[in-house]
């Protein structure tokens with residue numbers, strides 16, 4: 001049996017927690033030091049891809065769509081978004097932890113097919129919240145998978161993204177009819193109500209962690225700016 005080896009570690013900006021990149025052959029795992037459960041495993045990415053498919057589907061037919069993805073992780077959401085979007089799309093991917101981008105430029109990047117090399121992609125190093133706090137409508141979709149869901153685990157400041165103020169600010173940077181899609185490990189009725197209160201129409205999707213309808217059930221909200 002191939003043993004796990006520690007390939008990298010990175011301090012999460014603004015906190016004391018560390019992300020650890022583990023590898024066993026061609027399998028990768030990203031963990032937060034001290035937590036039992038994984039943040040991500042390269043063999044389990046069905047719901048991350050569904051986030052992109054569900055979030056990009058309403059954009060069909062829009063010219064030059066611009067999509068913002070919060071959280072690069074292992075790049076599966078990014079790769080699925082690129083597959084769903086036309087050649088004239090632009091995808092900005094915001095990643096808080098610089099080392100995560102470096103890991104994706106190295107061996108980890110092969111897992112999702114090296115989406116960072118697609119010419120439609122630009123990386124915005126830093127907190128995705130910076131891009132959502134103000135400014136004119138400019139994104140046709142915002143796909144958020146920065147944490148465990150509305151209950152933050154990676155970065156306490158992420159709570160703002162899921163708050164009423166964060167949802168309202170995000171609505172302001174979406175173009176009319178634009179989409180906010182949010183991934184979560186668990187359903188959250190109070191979050192659904194908050195999304196409505198922030199002025200969106202919303203659908204809640206139960207999606208499976210693994211491709212082929214297998215694995216744990218995760219939740220994706222698809223909210224639209226009217």
Ligand SMILES: C[S@@+](CC[C@H](N)C(=O)[O-])C[C@H]1O[C@@H](n2cnc3c(N)ncnc32)[C@H](O)[C@@H]1O
Pocket residue numbers: 039040045048049070071072073074075076077078094095096097100126127128129145146147154155158
């Ligand atoms: C669960 S992973 C995302 C997985 C990704 N959907 C995929 O397909 O691989 C969460 C990622 O979001 C990043 N992150 C956490 N908080 C963030 C923030 N506020 N802004 C940008 N990235 C953030 C983490 O460093 C991590 O890389």
